[in-house]
Amino acid sequence: MIGYISGKILGPWDRGIIVDVNGIGYEIQMPSSSLANLPSSGNEVTVFTHLVWKDDTLSLYGFETIEARDMFRLLMEVSGVGPGLALKILSVLSAGELLQILVREENNRLRAIHGVGEKTAARLCIDLKEKARAILAKRQWYVEPASHIEQVAAGDLWNDALSALTHLGYGSSETRAALARAFASAGESAGLEDLVKKALQFLAKGHTKQA
Template identity: 35%
Template sequence: MIGRLRGTLLEKQPPWLVVDVAGVGYELEASMTTLVALPAVGEAVSLHTHLTVRDDAHLLYGFAREQERALFRALIKVNGVGPKLALAILSGMDEAAFQRCVMEDDVKALTRLPGVGKKTAERLIIEMRDRFPHWEALEPALAGLEAGGAATPRQDPLADAEAALVSLGYKPAEAARMLAGLEEAGSTEAMIKAALSRRMAG
């Protein structure tokens, strides 16, 4: 099991990133919460990881915070929730917001996330509620975290942001609506963060 990686950030193409560790490039998939907290390409990075082994692939997921990985591992134990949906949930809200939704039975907020229908939201609330009393008080996942510099320039940050949202489960038309008017946000990560915040507020 690979539990943590420390190396140089080689690529950052949401939702994917590549970390060089002693000459070996590890490809990881990460939530948008983690991606916006990453330093610039070429800088040192340390990530908590979770390895999923399937018959056709070994998939590695990266997390900026141990608490985010813990929530990811709890989510994939819920019936009907796989790694892709778990990352979509973690991209749409931080750990503290998710905890509030569960403890307050906020089905409506959960159903704003891609791939989460009413039944899935209700299942998440029921199965996750008993786990949270054992957790320490959660701080917002983005508190105190800053991106360490600008992202690597890309040909079309808007197209990259739209592709990343589609990979999370949003339909192309919906992703385009979420990103409308956000071109001035600058980097791909900034546009994704703003689009997700707009979606949850709506």
């Protein structure tokens, strides 16, 4: 098993990055959300990896943190979840977010991810809830109760707005707080563009703390 790879980034490829280690280029598939956080081509990088051998093909999957790599492995313990789907899930959710979603059994948040159907979402929560709870307890991470606003907005609109703000470079916690305030201010009938604009206003002013 290859636990991690350290080397020089040669550049992106269609599904991840290529890392040069002593003249050997390793193709490493990564969550799309991680690619923007990596150093530019020519710089040194360390990626925590998991090796998958399937149909006589070796594939390397890489992650910024050990926690994300371990979540990737945990997801693949569930029947019907292969490396491709696990990577999609971790392209949308951080390890911490996913653990809390599993503990709270928020199937709707999982179903919003492309490729995760109703049965798969339910199976993920059923199979991994207690394991996720144990991981959170071990790391002493607090499981936040889902707010009323987030429960109401937990469908596509919430996820689309959250994705738009995240792609603009804002962190997950500040984005959720600003978006919750935007929902409270604009009302549940607001459209995606209005919500994103209002959330950006709160982020610009630094008013991201829940009242």
